[in-house]
Amino acid sequence: MNPAPSIVFFTVASGAGYGLLFWAGLLRPLGWVPASPGFGAAAVGLALVLIMFGLLSSMAHLGRPERAWRALSQWRSSWLSREGVAAVVTFGPAGLLFLSVIGDHTALATAMGLLSALGAAITVYCTGMIYASLPTIRQWHHPLVTPGYLLFAAFSGAALLAMLAGFWGQAAAPAAIAAVLGAAAFLLKRVYWASVDGARPVSTMETATGLGSIGKVRVLDPPHTETNYLLREMAFRIARVHAARLRTIASIAGFAAPAVLLALALVTGGVLAGICAFAAAALAMVGLMAERWLMFAEATHTVALYYGADARG
Amino acid sequence: MTSLPESKPGAKKLGLVIDLDTCVGCQACATNCKEWNTSGHMAPLPDRHPYSAGQEGVWFNRVHSYEAGDGEDGRTVHFPRSCLHCETPACVTVCPTGASYKRAEDGIVLVNTDMCIGCQLCAWACPYGAREFDDDQGVMKKCTLCIDRIYNEHIPEERRVPACVSTCPANARHFGDLGDPDSAVSKLVAERGGFELMPELGYKPVNRYLPPRRAPKADAGPPKDAGPLPSQITNPLLRWVDKVLSR
Ligand code: SF4
Numbered sequence: 340m341n342p343a344p345s346i347v348f349f350t351v352a353s354g355a356g357y358g359l360l361f362w363a364g365l366l367r368p369l370g371w372v373p374a375s376p377g378f379g380a381a382a383v384g385l386a387l388v389l390i391m392f393g394l395l396s397s398m399a400h401l402g403r404p405e406r407a408w409r410a411l412s413q414w415r416s417s418w419l420s421r422e423g424v425a426a427v428v429t430f431g432p433a434g435l436l437f438l439s440v441i442g443d444h445t446a447l448a449t450a451m452g453l454l455s456a457l458g459a460a461i462t463v464y465c466t467g468m469i470y471a472s473l474p475t476i477r478q479w480h481h482p483l484v485t486p487g488y489l490l491f492a493a494f495s496g497a498a499l500l501a502m503l504a505g506f507w508g509q510a511a512a513p514a515a516i517a518a519v520l521g522a523a524a525f526l527l528k529r530v531y532w533a534s535v536d537g538a539r540p541v542s543t544m545e546t547a548t549g550l551g552s553i554g555k556v557r558v559l560d561p562p563h564t565e566t567n568y569l570l571r572e573m574a575f576r577i578a579r580v581h582a583a584r585l586r587t588i589a590s591i592a593g594f595a596a597p598a599v600l601l602a603l604a605l606v607t608g609g610v611l612a613g614i615c616a617f618a619a620a621a622l623a624m625v626g627l628m629a630e631r632w633l634m635f636a637e638a639t640h641t642v643a644l645y646y647g648a649d650a651r652g
Numbered sequence: 653m654t655s656l657p658e659s660k661p662g663a664k665k666l667g668l669v670i671d672l673d674t675c676v677g678c679q680a681c682a683t684n685c686k687e688w689n690t691s692g693h694m695a696p697l698p699d700r701h702p703y704s705a706g707q708e709g710v711w712f713n714r715v716h717s718y719e720a721g722d723g724e725d726g727r728t729v730h731f732p733r734s735c736l737h738c739e740t741p742a743c744v745t746v747c748p749t750g751a752s753y754k755r756a757e758d759g760i761v762l763v764n765t766d767m768c769i770g771c772q773l774c775a776w777a778c779p780y781g782a783r784e785f786d787d788d789q790g791v792m793k794k795c796t797l798c799i800d801r802i803y804n805e806h807i808p809e810e811r812r813v814p815a816c817v818s819t820c821p822a823n824a825r826h827f828g829d830l831g832d833p834d835s836a837v838s839k840l841v842a843e844r845g846g847f848e849l850m851p852e853l854g855y856k857p858v859n860r861y862l863p864p865r866r867a868p869k870a871d872a873g874p875p876k877d878a879g880p881l882p883s884q885i886t887n888p889l890l891r892w893v894d895k896v897l898s899r
């Protein structure tokens with residue numbers, strides 16, 4: 340699949356934003372992050388900015404952005420519509436959370452924080468299901484895809500929260516959470532890659548054409564000599580060239596290194612902890628961009644079979 | 653509504669039956685499809701650089717050519733590919749706007765281009781590559797089964813079939829109600845062992861493909877010319893030649 344930069348950016352930015360909103364909403368009432376209005380405003384504010392940027396970037400991907408509101412109508416059948424509804428609904432408590440932390444209304448902030456955390460989790464779940472529900476792409480139609488989206492959002496959000504809390508000198512709790520989630524994300528991605536690499540594709544050129552009863556099928560002539568929409572979008576292969584290196588970048592820079600840095604932040608404390616947490620958050624975001632790029636670039640769509648791609652892509 | 657209409661037994665399922673035995677790969681169906689539909693229900697079907705290198709555009713029908721099998725059993729097969737008007741298509745259910753829908757009355761899958769936001773998720777959801785995006789209008793386009801021909805009372809009745817069907821010189825394309833077991837197309841499918849494409853994905857395509865007929869077995873071959881028995885050859889020289897050559 341063609342890794343459209345707008346979608347790669349959207350899912351990483353909004354995922355991190357929702358993760359940050361989730362942890363900010365949940366950890367503030369517990370007193371695990373600084374209680375000052377300044378910190379609350381920074382955390383919730385950054386989350387909202389990331390979410391907004393993500394949404395605007397996904398709108399840029401639409402052919403008719405001015406009609407985007409129509410996407411809220413088909414929540415009965417469409418995960419994309421559900422994601423839209425969940426995102427819009429979550430803006431309510433998230434906005435109120437922002438106002439109540441600034442105004443220091445503790446009770447309201449607690450209630451809105453918990454509601455925001457719930458909304459954030461539901462929205463990211465819907466994002467994951469948009470991909471996981473497509474039978475056409477075996478690398479997406481996989482039981483670890485939605486848990487992955489949730490875990491990566493939780494991890495990057497916790498890393499961002501640790502970075503912010505580092506500026507206030509209290510990074511311990513979010514750093515500990517992010518370190519554990521980073522290690523979990525590293526493992527999940529490894530297991531996922533092993534699983535998709537080893538799996539036998541369900542659909543082949545033989546099932547796509549139904550000619551398997553005659554024998555092995557190969558392309559004699561393509562239907563058109565120039566490229567087309569299907570080849571550009573669905574049979575995109577160039578991005579796979581650097582897959583092996585990008586996998587290393589994603590898993591090491593994106594998950595393993597930040598996890599180690601965050602663990603370091605825990606033991607060192609003070610200014611050093613803040614620097615470690617900052618570096619961890621920056622690495623996590625870069626690594627997740629690589630991860631999301633690969634999520635598209637390595638995905639093989641069944642339509643490519645008609646053009647002669649072997650079933651592994 | 654992008655929820656699928658309830659499928660009732662005996663409901664009308666309009667679709668195509670494509671004969672891979674007789675298709676000659678002439679591209680006439682694809683050409684006439686483009687011709688009709690660029691001014692039809694989904695018009696226009698844009699083209700970029702139509703008269704120079706890098707030409708590309710929206711087509712609803714693409715004719716591939718494959719080789720299947722090896723040696724004497726190998727076949728060259730021309731393979732037209734278009735929307736199969738599936739019974740349970742994810743292209744419809746994933747659509748967030750309601751622009752994609754499946755008609756309850758005849759099963760035709762359509763896009764309402766006035767509602768489409770161009771998110772292109774439906775194209776990802778179609779296993780068969782039947783949806784192509786119109787960059788000019790920013791909306792998705794697809795085969796309509798020539799809904800503007802098959803019900804069109806302004807054209808003679810015998811022309812009320814999809815453009816591809818009307819133009820095929822090899823009579824490789826058939827149109828009809830595959831929900832009715834007694835229709836001509838259903839009988840053809842039963843007779844010839846018509847099959848679905850990628851049934852494993854569970855979209856339940858309505859269109860069917862008829863397999864290429866088996867080539868006659870090579871060992872059946874043309875009958876050998878029955879020559880005279882050696883005992884019938886009287887000339888000694890010829891008998892000797894026959895003996896040598898028969899070794
Ligand atoms: S062939 Fe593709 S576009 Fe047509 S109904 Fe099936 S899934 Fe939808």
Ligand code: SF4
Binds near residue numbers: 746749768774791
């Ligand atoms: S591109 Fe249009 S028809 Fe397709 S899913 Fe999006 S809104 Fe629906």
